[in-house]
Amino acid sequence: MPSIRQEILSAIQNYDRIIIHRHMRPDPDALGSQVGLAEVLRASFPEKAIYQVGGPVEGLEYLAQMQEVADELYQGALVIVTDTANSPRVSDERFNQGELLIKIDHHPNDEPYGDLVWVNTHASSCSEMIADLAFSFPDILKLSTEAARLIYAGIVGDTGRFLYPATTAHTLEIAGKLLNYGFDAALLNRQLQQISRKVARLSGYVYEHIESDENGAAQVILPKETLEEFDIVDSETSAIVPLPGTIDDILAWAIFVHQPEGYYRVRLRSKGPIINTIAKKHHGGGHPLASGANARDLAEVKVIYQEIQALCKEYWEEMEEVEQKQ
Ligand code: AMP
Numbered sequence: 001m002p003s004i005r006q007e008i009l010s011a012i013q014n015y016d017r018i019i020i021h022r023h024m025r026p027d028p029d030a031l032g033s034q035v036g037l038a039e040v041l042r043a044s045f046p047e048k049a050i051y052q053v054g055g056p057v058e059g060l061e062y063l064a065q066m067q068e069v070a071d072e073l074y075q076g077a078l079v080i081v082t083d084t085a086n087s088p089r090v091s092d093e094r095f096n097q098g099e100l101l102i103k104i105d106h107h108p109n110d111e112p113y114g115d116l117v118w119v120n121t122h123a124s125s126c127s128e129m130i131a132d133l134a135f136s137f138p139d140i141l142k143l144s145t146e147a148a149r150l151i152y153a154g155i156v157g158d159t160g161r162f163l164y165p166a167t168t169a170h171t172l173e174i175a176g177k178l179l180n181y182g183f184d185a186a187l188l189n190r191q192l193q194q195i196s197r198k199v200a201r202l203s204g205y206v207y208e209h210i211e212s213d214e215n216g217a218a219q220v221i222l223p224k225e226t227l228e229e230f231d232i233v234d235s236e237t238s239a240i241v242p243l244p245g246t247i248d249d250i251l252a253w254a255i256f257v258h259q260p261e262g263y264y265r266v267r268l269r270s271k272g273p274i275i276n277t278i279a280k281k282h283h284g285g286g287h288p289l290a291s292g293a294n295a296r297d298l299a300e301v302k303v304i305y306q307e308i309q310a311l312c313k314e315y316w317e318e319m320e321e322v323e324q325k326q
Contacts, residue, residue, distance in 0.1 A: 004118045005118070005137075008118060012041065012078065015078035015100070016048055017049045017077040017078070018049070018051070018077065018078045019051045019053060019077050019078070019080075019098060020035075020038050020052050020080045021079065021080070021082070021092055022054055022082050022084060024055060024090075024091045025058065025235065026055075026057055027158070028157025028192060029083055029125045029154040029155075029157050030082070030083045031060055032125070032126075032150045032151055032153045032154020032157065033127045034052055034082045034083070035052050035064040036131075036147050036150035037080065037082060038051070039146045040130065040134050040147045041141075042144070053068075054091035054092050059236065069094075071094065075097075075099075076099050077098040078100050078102070079096070079098035080101075080102045081113075081114070082104045082105065082126050083126035084103070084105060085107035085285055085286070086113075087111055096113075101113070101116075102117075102118070103117045103119070104118050104119075104129055104130070104133075105126055107285070108121055108276070108285070108287070109121075124155060124168065124171040125155045125157070126154065126158075127150070127154025127155050127157075128151075130151055131143075131177070131178065143181055145181045147181075148180075149183035149188060153188055155178075156192055160242060164289070166289075198231050199232065199236055199240065201230055202237075203239070203240055205226065206220050206240045206244070210253075212250055215312035215316055217253070217308045217309040217313075218252070218254075219256065219308070221256045221298075222237065222255065222256065222257045224259075224260070234259060234265060237255065237267075241255050251270065252271065252312055253268075253269055253308070254266055254304055256301050256304075263294055263295060263297070264295040264300070265292070265294060266279070266304060267292055268286075268293065268308075269289065272289075273312055274288045275288070275289065275291055275311065276288050278291075278304060279292060279293040281307070
């Protein structure tokens with residue numbers, strides 16, 4: 001039986017028109033995997049028409065731009081969606097109007113949409129999977145310098161610069177291979193890391209307003225008024241999400257970002273306890289240690305924080321039990 005990678009390659013070879021999507025509110029891995037794959041395919045099959053589509057890239061213009069694609073172009077096309085676990089989160093809902101649909105992702109496979117599904121939850125990032133695909137067929141798939149830059153950006157983005165536990169020896173091997181393609185990695189790392197002055201000021205606010213308990217559960221609520229005061233929109237909050245985790249006694253946390261519509265976007269992170277169980281209870285999902293959800297109002301915000309607190313408490317109790325058994 002052909003491997004899923006071979007099946008995906010065959011599908012790519014069989015279609016003249018390929019349209020690639022990713023999730024809403026893109027992060028570097030969404031764009032890295034989507035446009036990285038598009039660039040691999042452009043370099044490998046110059047005769048094919050390859051498109052990258054989706055909503056605004058929200059501050060990541062230095063990585064890539066989207067293309068306008070007319071509805072008719074979906075007829076008879078292959079559509080590939082990268083880095084997106086659930087179909088409602090795919091950016092540009094025309095993704096299911098092609099002839100064949102492929103899902104490539106590294107999140108838990110909560111919704112296996114698509115005719116071909118390749119999910120690897122052990123991959124650090126979806127971009128790592130795109131590199132794996134390309135390196136699996138070196139005689140057919142070629143990486144350009146731009147493809148390598150984008151894929152590298154996705155890996156750096158999703159691993160927090162190789163910090164998070166999803167970083168494996170394989171991740172580092174792939175990153176090392178990509179560096180040989182000659183893009184300016186120092187510049188890219190700087191672009192990924194740098195923040196605007198207003199986000200720097202908001203970072204100060206975040207550190208000042210962390211609420212936490214004795215078990216390392218923490219929360220920061222960013223009300224609409226505060227976001228207005230700092231002149232910040234939702235898409236600019238990504239850089240502040242990891243901040244509570246830099247504090248040694250914080251174990252798991254949520255950042256609640258008040259939206260213009262009145263609900264709260266919930267961004268959950270953890271250094272140990274599995275928090276995507278909480279995300280799933282609140283219209284969300286994601287990775288075990290990095291997930292997202294939505295809270296209707298402050299009452300639901302309170303419930304989510306209480307759930308994080310319970311999880312952290314349980315985590316230390318389990319740790320203590322393990323220690324006692326040793
Ligand atoms: P974020 O906090 O938006 O950076 O999201 C962290 C992770 O959770 C990402 O892998 C997202 O794909 C996932 N995620 C965020 N929001 C949602 C949601 N509403 N539903 C499902 N997954 C989500």
